[in-house]
Every structure is written in structure tokens, then in C-alpha cells.
Amino acid sequence: MRCCSAQITGVWESPKLTIEKVEQVFCEAARAGAALISFPEQFATCWDPASDKNREDLTGTTVTGLRRLAERYSIAVVGSFREAFTPKPRNTSIAIGSNGEILATYAKIHLFTPGGEDRAFTPGTGLATFTLEGVHFGLAICYDLRFPEIFGLYRRKGVHAVIVPAAWPESRLRYWELFIQSRAAENQMYIAGVNTTGTNPVDRYAGASMTADPSGNIIARVGKGTELLYYEINPHVAEAARHDFPVENDRKDMLYASLMREKAN
Template identity: 80%
Template sequence: MRCCSAQIDGVWESPEQTLETAEPVFSDAARAGAALISFPEQFPTGWDPASNKNSEDLAGPTVTGLRRLAKKYSINVIGSFRETFSPKPRNTSIAIGNDGEILATYAKIHLFTPGMEDRTFTPGVSLATFTIEGVHFGLAICYDLRFPELFRLYRRKGVHAVIVPSAWPKSRLRYWELFIQSRAAENQMYVAGVNTTGTNPVDQYSGASMTADPHGTIIARAGTGNELLYYEIDPQFVKQTRRDFPVENDRKDALYISLMSEQTK
């Protein structure tokens, strides 16, 4: 399955303008044969841990626009936006099918407390999975990469690939590659991180969107500017890797739980 990471910087705090500028990206990805296109974290507005501007529900302009473009270009889409929620909005990714229908939504579970994102947003509490052309996907967002437990849960659900929309800063880029490779190798799955680029009022970003295969090998890597990064996902390769090296069989979850409970006594 051919996929595309759309490493683009949107128009700051302007969802409608960003979607307008993004339409040629849909067209290019569809012409290149991609079945799925993914965008960075909160790409219609830019990621800002202190802002709840332009938050909207599933009937708002961002999701409506993404659904329209998905259907127009017959391509599956993973977008990201600020979702209206009470008492505070959620940082949400959404998967939309090539018919324009919503496949899944995921609210960021691990909010970036060093940047005080938890003061402005409500954390999610659920996983999100969906299937396209026989590939079983999961969703995570940026800071989630630092928490291997989340990816282990997706592995237990039989996920072949996790897509991670992100706004990962240039200053911590070495961890970006480390975590993508680690989460992929640990769980014998594809992990595709799609990052933003450019400079905005929050930070400086340098792209480097990348995808690691079930061995943790980087199979696609973008540069520092706006770019469409293409890669292939093969669910049979995931299954074969797990059969050839069945590390999952050696996990001791009951013991881990017991040891953790001892630490709290």
C-alpha cells in the first residue's frame, strides 16, 4: 500500500486558508498512486499548546473540508485539528476514507506538559484503529512517541502501522528518529511520523518526517522543507516478521503488573 506523508507548514491560525493551499497536495498524492495521505499535528492552525482558537466539532470547516477533498481525489486522509470538547478542547487526529466518511478519531492521550498543553487541552482516553485495503492502522500524536505502552496496546490489537502526526521541534530532532525506530522495532510494525516544518510563534521545526519498518529500519525520510514523502506498507511483511521472531510470546504481562503494584505499596 503506497502512502504519503505531507510535510507542509500551514497558514498560522487559518484553517480555511490552509486547506485551500493544501488542495494541490491531495491532487499530487493521488496522481502518485498514494492510497493514504497524512498531515502534521494541528496542521490547519499550527500546533500551539496555549491556544484553543479555531476549535471545532466534526461538522466544522476542517473536517468538512478534509472530507470533501478525500472524496474529490478518492484518497484516504489523516488530518489533525482542535476538537471542541468540554471543559477544554482536545488535540485530535481524524482518519477519513476515500469516500469522505469518517473512519476513526483519536484524541492525544499524552499532552505535552513541559509546554503546558495540559492547561489548554483535555487528554484522550481511547485508542483508535481503522483498516484500509487490508492494512490495520492505529493513531498517535507527537509526544505519544515517548510512551511505549500506547504502541504495545496497538500491537496487541494486531495493528500493522501507526501514523503519528507531529509538531516535533528542531531542538529535539535526535529523539524523533530514536523513538520512531524504537516503537517500530519493539512492536514489529511500521511507524510513520509526519512532522511540520518552518518557524512559527511557538518554535522552529525542521521536518524530517520518516517511516520505520517492522525491523526499525528507516525506509523513508524527508528533508527540512515542504515535501511529499512516499513509502510502502506491506502487512504481510509485518506478519512474517512477527512469525520469524515471536518476541511477543516472551512477554510477562502478569509479572509486570505484579511488580508495578509492589512499587506502589
């Protein structure tokens, strides 16, 4: 399955203008034969841990715009937006099929507390999966990469690839690559990180969107500018890796739980 990570800079706090801007991206990705295109974290507004502007529900500008473009260009899409929620919005990723159907939504579980995101947003409490062309996908967002537990849970659900929209700053870029490779190798799955680029009022970003295969090897990567990154996902590669090197069989979950209780006591 051919996929595309759209490393772009959105229009600051303007979902309408960003959706207009990315139509050409949909056109190019579809023309290149991609079945799925993914965008960075809160791409339609740019990520801001303190902003409560542009809260949207599933009928808002961002989601309806993505659904319209997905259907127009017959390509599935993963996007990210500030989902209206009480008392505080959620940082939500959404998967939409090539017919405009909503396939899955995922609210970011691990909010970036060092940047104050926890003060403005509500954390998610569940995982999200969807299937396209025989590939089982999971969703995570940015800071989630630092927490291997959810990727292990996706592994147990039979997920072949996790899409990770992000606004990962240039100052910590070396950890971006480290965590993408680590989560891929640990769980014998593809990890596709799609990062933003450019400078805005929050931070400076250096792109480096990349995809790691089930062995943890980087199979596709771009630089720091606006670029479309294409890569291939083969579910049989993930399944073969798990069959030939069955790490999962050596887990000791009951012991881990016991040790955690022991620590708590």
C-alpha cells in the first residue's frame, strides 16, 4: 500500500485557508498513486497548547473539508484538529476513507504537560484502529511516542502500522527519530511520523517526517521544508517479522503487574 506523509505548514488559526491550501496536496498525492495521505498535528490551525480557538465538532470546517477532498480525489486521509469537548477541547486525529466516510477518531492520550497542553485540553482515554487495503492502522499523536505502552497495545490488536501526526520541535529532533525507530522495532510494526515545518508563535520546526519499518529501519525520510513523503506498507512484512522473531511470547504481563503493585505499596 502506497502512502503519503504531507509535511506542510498550515495557515495559523485558519482552518478555512489551510483546507484551501492543501487541495493541491490531495491532487498530487492521488496522482502519485497514494491510497492514504496524512497531515501533521492540528495542521489546519497549527499546534498551540494554550489555544481554545477554532474548536470544531465532526461537522466543522476541518473535518468536512477533509471529507470533501477525500471523496473528490478518492484518497483516504488522516488529519488532526481541536475537537469541541466539555470542559476543554481534545487534540483529536481522524481517519477518513476515500469515500468521505469517517473511519476512526483518536484523542491524544498523553498531553504535553511541559508545554501546558494539559491545562487547555482534555486527554483521550481510548485507542483507535481502522483498516485500508488489508492494512490495519492505529493512531497516535506526537508526545504519545514517548510512551511505549499504547504501541504495545496496538501490537496486540494486530495493527501493522501506526500513523503519528506531530508538531515536534527542531530542538528535540534527535528524539523524534529515536522514538520512531524504537516503537517500530519493539512492536514489529511500521511507524509513520508526519511532522510540521517552519516557524510560528509557538516554536520552530524542522520537519524530518519519516517512516520506520517493522525492523526499526528508516525506509523513507524528508528534509526540513514543505515536502510530500511517499512510502510503502506491506502487512505481510510485519506479520512475517512477528512470526519469525516472536518477541511477544516472552512478555511477562502478570509479573509486570505484580511488580507495579509492589512499587505502589
